[in-house]
Amino acid sequence: MTRVKMRRRDFLRITLAAGATAGLAAFARRRACADNAAVQPSQAFEARTLADALRQTVGKGDVPLSARVKLKAPATAENGAEVPVSVEVDSPMTADDYVKTVYLYVDKNPxxxxxxxxxxxxxxxxxxxxxIKMGDTSNVRAVAKTNKGLLMAAVREVRVTISGCG
Amino acid sequence: MAQNIGNPMISMPASAKKGDLVEIHCLIMHPMATGLHKDEQGRFVVAEAPAHFVRTVAASFNGKPLMTAQWGIAVSTNPFLGFTMRAEQSGTLKIVWQDNWGGRWSAESKLAVS
Incomplete structure (x- = not known):
């Protein structure tokens, strides 16, 4: 346990002290080995509010809803520890026009x-x-970003009977 | 760490026609501990067990990046993942899972494209 805490602290110190260098190193590592792509954890996963999480991932809080984003989730989930979710975004998925990133949020999770x-x-x-795990009844939200930077969202409410954060 | 961990599995067709969409299912045993739990008042507080979760899942085909997922603590225990790829040529799909404690697991599956 101590070991893990130390490592996180080291990681933070290094990142803060030499953000640019760390960024370059991460980029080099990403180029060097496809298997290890994106090992650097995004700080957005530590965000405590939906507004912060949205700001840190897509840079804004109000992403327009689009029928191109199909988010499937049960209207009621008996067990918040295992809520099946699927997302599909309409896109030609060609080199010129494809969906690059899809973010998934649970509005009320910690x-x-x-x-x-x-x-x-x-x-x-x-x-x-x-x-996914859901702590309470909440909106589940998907935001898709194309290679051209277009942002599209879908939202569904899932009622949770038993919390998934016991 | 004594509990079940690892044992990554991939389930996908062994062959496909060129241009087909291939659905890949994969699974790994992992506690996916959030590091949080709810107290009697329903507030989230730091749990005794620290967060221990798969942070990245990276899929490549013949060494070329195909899909990368980054996960937070909200992905369920023993995480299942489904995604797709377009069958263009025969080769090997490789998936690598990495957790926040330095754990790393990988699995491979071959696809013959005709």
Missing amino acids: KPLASEFHFTPASGRAYFRLR
Whole structure:
């Protein structure tokens, strides 16, 4: 446990002291090894409010809703520890026009940003399925960002019977 | 760490026609501990067990990046993930999971494209 805390502190110190160098190193590492892509954790995962999480991921809080973003989640989830969610975004997924990133948030979770997915044209479809934890009844929100910077969102409310943060 | 951890698995078709969309399902055993729990008043407080969760899942095909996911603490225990790829050529899909304690697991699956 101590070891982990130390490492996090070291990480923070290094990042703060030499953000640019760390950024370059991360970039070099990303280029060097596809397997290790995006190991650097995004600070947005530590955001404590939806507004902060949105600001740190997409730079603004009001992303227009779009029918191109299809967010599927149950209207009622008996178990908040395992809520099945899927997101699919309409996109040609060509080198010129594709969905680059999809962010998934749970508005009322203590840390609202749940995940971010980075796609490539080789993905064929901007789509993922996973199970998430929800602490309370809340909106689940997906925001898609295309390679051209276009932002689109979808929101669904999920009623949670038993909290997933026991 | 004594509990079940690792054992990554990939489930996907072994073959596909060129241009087909291939759906990939993958699973890994991991506690995905949030480091938080709810107290009697329903407030979130720091739990005794520290956060321990898979932070990145990176998929590549024949060494080329395909999809990368970054996860926070809100992904469920023993995380399941489904995503797709366009079948263009035969090769090997590789998925690498990494957690916030330095744990690293990988799995591979072959795809024959005709």
